[in-house]
Amino acid sequence: MAIHLNRRTMLALAGAGAVSLATPLAAQDTALRLAFIPQENPEKLLGDIEAITGWLASEIDVPVEGFVTIDHAAAVEALRNGDADISFMGALPFVLAEAEIGAVPLLSEVYRDAPSYTGRIFVRRDSGIGALADLRGRDIAFADPISESGYLYPLAEFVEAGLIDGPGAAEAFFGRVFFAGGYQQAMQAMAEGLVDAAGASQYADLLLTPQQQAQVTWIAESPPIPSHVVIARPGLDAEVQDRFTNAMLQLNEPENRDKLRYLYGPDGYVRADSAAYGGVRDMARRYGLLE
Template sequence: MAMHLNRRTVLRLAGASAISLASPLAAQNDRLRLAFIPQENPEKLLGDIEAIAGWLSSEIGLPVEGFVTIDHAAAVEALRNGDADISFMGALPFVLAEAEIGAVPLLSEVYRDAPSYTGRIYVRRDSGIRSLADLRGRDIAFADPISESGYLYPLAEFVQAGLIEAPGTAEAFFGRIFFAGGYQQAMQAMAEGLVDAAGASQYADLLLTPQQQAEVKWIAESAPIPSHLVIARPGLDADVQDRFIDAMLKLNAPDNREKLRYLYGPDGYVRADPAAYDGVRDIARRYGLLE
């Protein structure tokens, strides 16, 4: 059963549980700890983290360690508790973390040459589902309860269509609502027939096999969403922040671009503009996630 959310609930949903590459102990000045969210298979992500952490260590001159949290909420808690210094995160959990703990935006992703993307509702082509209204009484999987493209923005399409009044009333429309833990998990549940639909990023179908990609389609698309970003806990040493940002921007150089595949595969990074996330702050207030 889905849970009605408010700001404090979503930031405490999962505690600070993590699948660790390096156990997330209290942050220290002699190392940098990075928290990653499981947008894709966590086991694959662990290998990616090991590769990029080694490169970042050599560039920054500081040991870099990474771990995979179970979801966005756990990443925020890791920053809050000092178990992580920096986290890769979606726009919605960032604005919540900004309001709750004073999280600092460092970098924004560029993907397909755009600083934004969308959320979509996906179904199987053979399902007979052609519109959002056809999902009444059906089961749906979302990525994460504080994901913008994997929950709030796709769900807003049902509000725009007049099918539900707000996220807290969604249970009356759907059969069951599941939070799968990531884009890939939600898409697999839909592709394998475990649920009737999935709410995920516009690029989430690329996480399926080529055969599965041919078997699914999207029936609704959200308004543009500012891209994912990299954020820091408040109080992180300014020199360490600068060295990290400089290293990450080096990934835009042709000789380093192949390493971007270890970081969810963006086209590159730019310095974050806090004002770019005003629209996300607005929708979070509209749905009661921000005061």
């Protein structure tokens, strides 16, 4: 059965600092509020947020706050409720937020010179697991139930292999299914032997220590997925959107590229093309997440 881990279980599974829910750094009515999802250790992310929001505030001449949500769904709710103006999130939660609240895509991340990446199923090299079928009855950790590379696309590889019919059949195939709260948490759980496999982004192994990286491999990879996206709540002032977008695009310049490490480490940003996410919408419909 699928298990959504509570805070105590998450910490035991993925190590201290596995997940954290933070409130905004300051409470100013005029501030631009940014929501971040915990793809990596949230304690590190909080320091990164402070660095990037300070730089953005100086660039756009508007106070900027940042906070970490507990998962993608909480980020969407923050946009819906007006607790956040802009959020960094994956392609799947974006298309759900687009359908539910009219969220507006602003920017797409670029990795390795491409605005796309894949999802993978990772295992330990010494596990004896060489194929998806070997995971029958085994435990697996995914990042988030509404993550494309951290759940839906890796799980679809089991469907393509004829091992399950869809998400609803996963519990009959695996021993247990965990949602660990982020890429790093899922990967740590796998690397430490607490689960047998992890479904996460193709770059999620970079969140492990060098020693752990040498001990893990991947056994399946999804088709390309449109990269993570930066979205705005509907109704956010158009001028503020433009200022923010233009400032973020300045991160592509050589003198600013060092700051990308504060934003999950992409190679840069491009203006988002909503049409590029059509395949994600199709996937979401196929698995009953969109009408």
